Amino acid sequence: MAALGKPAELHRFCAAARADTKDSLERGKRTGGLARGLLMGITMQQNDKHSDVAQGQKREPRATCGVPSDERWGFWIDTIVRLGMLGVTAGWLAGCTTLGPVPTVTGQAVSPEPRSNVEAQIGAVPGYFLSSAAQSDPKGSPIQQGSGMFDPEELIDVKGVGIGGRIVGGGDEGPYGEPMVRYRTYVDAEESFAMGGLLYGTKASGGASHASYSMTRIGGEYALDFRLTPKSNWAEVHLTGGLGLLSLSASGHYCQGTDGFGTDCDEQSPNADASISGFYPTVFAGANFDFARHLESVFHGARLGLLFAAGQMPSVKNGEQQSSTTYTSGGATLTLMLGGL
8 A cells, every 4th residue: 555645645545444444334234233244344344355465565554544623532432332232242142041140340439439428330340150161261241230339437437438239130040139348548638549448248049041050259359549630520530450359159050062061951951060169369440430529419429430350260161160261351330429418
């Protein structure tokens, strides 16, 4: 490809690239729906057999198609929505029974609130499903949850303590509940750095499509929070990260294929039993976007949280526990906060 140096040439190149991408997406949609359309659109653009690289020609630096500043946020929002839809659609297409959601991060903020606080949260946090541990390639998954936390500091005269719980779901069985306890505090006078920890645990069981499981889990996490922007009544950006450790004991009754891994039971009866136990660490990082957090009203904030995590999860083959394996997962949460009650 020749270098594009003139504005007119760059404009024609950008227009042609946008048209080609749109055409590829439309062709993909006509052959198999949104997920295939997105995949085809990406693949057709990236794997063109007649590209200059495929022909052995030297690639010149790519020209950057300028996007007006007032359109950039729209572009990124559209990209995130499309990727999210693709991920959800891929999960639907997988068609496998999913049991035993295991969140490995709580998704709770450790930056203290200025007053007694009630928090209500919905979203998904990093984790995995127990059923994935019996697959040939165990993977992490965002785990759906709804949670609530209450800071009773005015009742017990201890600042930073919070109590609450969450409802965990997303599998083919029903949801389960889990209590949580939190402590958080600032570590500097400017209230830029905060740290905190949470403890949680529960017993849960469930089943679907002839498979079933039961588990006992107890976990904790330690997190740090750094306010990246100046304190504001309207918008703040916080960076967060930490470590988690989960003690997990579980057993399951499921169908096993000839390769030694789990498979959908369909109409057959389960033919395998397995048990796992161990300690599984996690490291996580993310960002919180706080809005209207310091207002002098009953409503005092909303928080959009993004989380990414990596850690260890169990693995099973031929009904026997194997060495733990690595997983990665992500999540996003929305929290509403009330204060001064």
